[in-house]
Amino acid sequence: MFIHTTTYRVRYADTDQMGYVYYGNYARLYEIGRVEALRSLGFSYKEMEVSGVMMPVYENKSRFIAPAFYDELLTIKTTIQALPAARMVFYYEILNGSEKNVNIGETTLVFVKMENNRLTTAPKDLLAKLCPYFEK
C-alpha cells in the first residue's frame, strides 16, 4: 500500500453560491492527489504522456460528507491499495483544517497507447517505483 498526502487551498473559483466547494471541483483535488502521489515516487505523469501512454479516467466516485469552505487548507490523502495492471485505482480522503473528513473518492484510470489509441498495461517503470510498497 502506498499513501501520500498533499494540501490544497480552497479558492473563490472553487466555491458556489451555497458557500461550499462545488461538487464538480473535487475532480481537480483528486487529480492533484494522484499526480503528486506519483511524483513523490519519482514518477512523472507528464513524462509518461511524452513517452506515448496516457491515462484516461474510466470511473469516478465521490461521497460528500461535509462542506469544504473558502480559504480552508485541505489535506488530500491519496492511497494506492494494489499494483496496477490494466487499471489503476486511487482512493482519496479530503480532510479540513480540523482533521474532519469532508469527502472521500475513488478514481479508476486505464492505460492507453497514444499511437493507436488502444488499451495497454501499466508501464514497467511505474511498476518498478511502486513495487517496494507492495512486497511482503
Place this chain on the structure above:
Amino acid sequence: MFIHTTTYRVRYADTDQMGYVYYGNYARLYEIGRVEALRSLGFSYKEMEVSGVMMPVYENKSRFIAPAFYDELLTIKTTIQALPAARMVFYYEILNGSEKNVNIGETTLVFVKMENNRLTTAPKDLLAKLCPYFEK
C-alpha cells in the same frame, strides 16, 4: 419514472489536452440535466432555494465509456426512477451525435433547511409535480 432530455454543446473550456471533455466537467452536465428535468416539470430549483431549502450533493458516480469531443452536441438524458423522500437520485446518460453513450452517471442529493442547516424531506410541491409519473 420520469425521463427528460436536453442538449449541451461542448466548449473549449470543457476540453483538456487529451482533446477530451475533462472528467470533472461532467458534473456541470449532470447539474444541467437535473435542473432542466425539474424545470420541465414546472419546478424551479432556484425558487426552492429562495423558499429556504437547498439540495447539496451527497454522492456522485460517473463511468466514462468513450471520450466526448470539442463542439459535439451532446444529449443529456436524465431519469428519476423513484419519488424522493430524504434523498433524491438522478441518473444520467450522455450521448454524442452518433447516439453513442459516452458517459453514465448518478447523483444523490439531500434536502437541507437553510435556516438551521438540518436535513429535511422533499418539498410537497416537488412531490406534487412528480407524483403523476409514479402512479400505477
Place this chain on the structure above:
Amino acid sequence: MFIHTTTYRVRYADTDQMGYVYYGNYARLYEIGRVEALRSLGFSYKEMEVSGVMMPVYENKSRFIAPAFYDELLTIKTTIQALPAARMVFYYEILNGSEKNVNIGETTLVFVKMENNRLTTAPKDLLAKLCPYFEK
C-alpha cells in the same frame, strides 16, 4: 459590422460564494458568443482547426458592471466591428433578464498555422462569410 445574440443559463458551477458568476467564468460566455456568432455565419471554428488553423487568445478585457446570478438567462451579444486580418476582435455585451448590461468584454485572437505554429492571416472562407456585412 456583424452582430449576433445567443443566450446562456447561469449554472451553480458558474457561481461563487458571493452568489455572483465568478469573474473567470465570463471567458466561457465570451467563447460561446464568438463561436456561435461564427456558426450563424455558416463558419465552423472546429472545421477551421481540422483544416490546420487555430485561434489562440492574445488579449482579453472585461468590465463587470453588475452581478449576474444563478439561474438567470443571460443574453450574449457579440459584435465584429472590422474584417479580421492578422487579428480578430470580438466585442461582447452580457445582458440579464431585465435587459440590464451586466458585463462588457473584448477578446483579440490571432490565427496560427498548426503545422509550424506560426502566425498567419484570417482564412479566405472566413473572410468570404464576413465580407457581405462590411461592404458599403
Place this chain on the structure above:
Amino acid sequence: MFIHTTTYRVRYADTDQMGYVYYGNYARLYEIGRVEALRSLGFSYKEMEVSGVMMPVYENKSRFIAPAFYDELLTIKTTIQALPAARMVFYYEILNGSEKNVNIGETTLVFVKMENNRLTTAPKDLLAKLCPYFEK
C-alpha cells in the same frame, strides 16, 4: 510598491485541447496571486469578508504572450503599485520554468459593504499593512 511571488502547478483541469492553459483559467491564477500577496502581508481576505466587506472584481485585463503547458510550475508575481482608496489594482506577471513571461494581467477590485451592498473604501487594517511599502 509591494511585490509578492508564489507558484502554481498547471493541472490537466487547466488545459484545453490546444494543449494550453485555457484563457479563462488565468483568472484563478490572478486570484491566487492577489490573495497570497495579501496573506503575506498578514491580511486575510477571508477575515475581511467575515467582518462584512467583500471585494468584487470591477475590471480584468489579460495579455497572453506565450502558452503555458501542463505540469509547468508557473511563478505568479503580483504587484501593488498604489495604496487602495475606493479601488485596488493588482498587476500580475506569470512566468514559466524558463523565466519566460507567458502572461500579464491587471485586476481592479472595489470594496463593498455586505450589509447594504454599497461601495466603501479600503479597510483601515489593510491600509495599515500596506503603508510601510508606500512611504518615502
